[in-house]
Amino acid sequence: MEIRNYFRVIKKFIWWLIIPLFIVLIITLILSLIFKENYEAPIVFAINRQPQQKETTDYQYDSYYAIQANNMLAGQFTEWLKGGSVIPSIYQRAGLKEENSLLIKEWKVSNNSPQDIEMMFRGRNKDRVSKLAKSATAAVNDKKEEFTGSGDSMLGTVMVPAEIVVLTKPTSLTLNLLVGFFAGLIIGLIFVYFKAIFNSNENPKP
Numbered sequence: 001m002e003i004r005n006y007f008r009v010i011k012k013f014i015w016w017l018i019i020p021l022f023i024v025l026i027i028t029l030i031l032s033l034i035f036k037e038n039y040e041a042p043i044v045f046a047i048n049r050q051p052q053q054k055e056t057t058d059y060q061y062d063s064y065y066a067i068q069a070n071n072m073l074a075g076q077f078t079e080w081l082k083g084g085s086v087i088p089s090i091y092q093r094a095g096l097k098e099e100n101s102l103l104i105k106e107w108k109v110s111n112n113s114p115q116d117i118e119m120m121f122r123g124r125n126k127d128r129v130s131k132l133a134k135s136a137t138a139a140v141n142d143k144k145e146e147f148t149g150s151g152d153s154m155l156g157t158v159m160v161p162a163e164i165v166v167l168t169k170p171t172s173l174t175l176n177l178l179v180g181f182f183a184g185l186i187i188g189l190i191f192v193y194f195k196a197i198f199n200s201n202e203n204p205k206p
Contacts, residue, residue, distance in 0.1 A: 009196045016195050017188035024187060028180030029173075038169045041121040041133035045140060046159035047074045048115065077140075077158065078111040081119065086139060094135035096128060106132060126166055133164045 010017060080086060091098045106129075107121045119136055123129040137160055144158040 010189075010192055013192045013195050016191045017185075020188040020191055021181070021184035024184030025177065025180050028176055028183075032171055032173050032176040035124045036171050037124070038171060039123055039126045039129045040167045040169055041129050041164055042167070043119045043121070043133055043137060043161055043164065045077065045117045045119075045161075046115055047077065047117065048157045048159065073158075074111050074113075074115070074117055077144075078109055078117055080143070081109045081117070081136075081140075090132060090135045090139055093138055094128075094131040096131060107136070126168075130164060130166050133166070137161065137164065 087098065106123055107119055110118050110120070112118055119133070121129045121133045121136070123132075140158065141160050144160070
């Protein structure tokens with residue numbers, strides 16, 4: 001089908017495009033006005049390898065090996081935090097049910113450097129974000145010795161923040177409406193497409 005034929009179909013069923021677009025924009029506006037603020041709780045876990053205090057010629061390279069060890073330990077911790085087993089336990093500790101949303105993910109894990117792992121919690125409910133962040137901190141506290149060891153065999157340390165800070169982020173109405181516009185446009189075009197197919201089936205050409 002040529003491009004002009006596409007435009008002809010859209011023009012013929014223009015209201016099947018406009019009405020869904022209008023509805024999506026209205027819903028986006030209402031939700032943006034209701035949820036004026038989002039909340040974030042960043043947590044940074046500091047990974048430190050235990051220094052090897054040995055009087056050998058190899059000790060001059062200890063800082064290099066420390067970075068490599070930090071990187072390996074941080075990578076293991078990051079994979080564990082991203083894994084499927086830790087997610088249910090964090091929700092269970094917090095006394096919350098897991099929510100799947102296409103619009104906002106409740107947390108993200110990133111390994112920004114060999115020394116730091118960041119967990120960023122996001123949501124529209126301040127209390128929920130705070131509970132999840134505290135639950136994740138407790139889960140890491142319980143698990144860290146399995147990665148680092150303890151006593152004389154300790155390979156390193158994982159520093160867990162003692163305090164959770166929840167930040168308030170205002171919602172961008174312009175950005176939300178822009179996203180709503182494109183979402184409504186796509187939905188409207190889908191409606192037009194199926195309406196055109198339905199009409200062609202009802203009125204087949206002789």
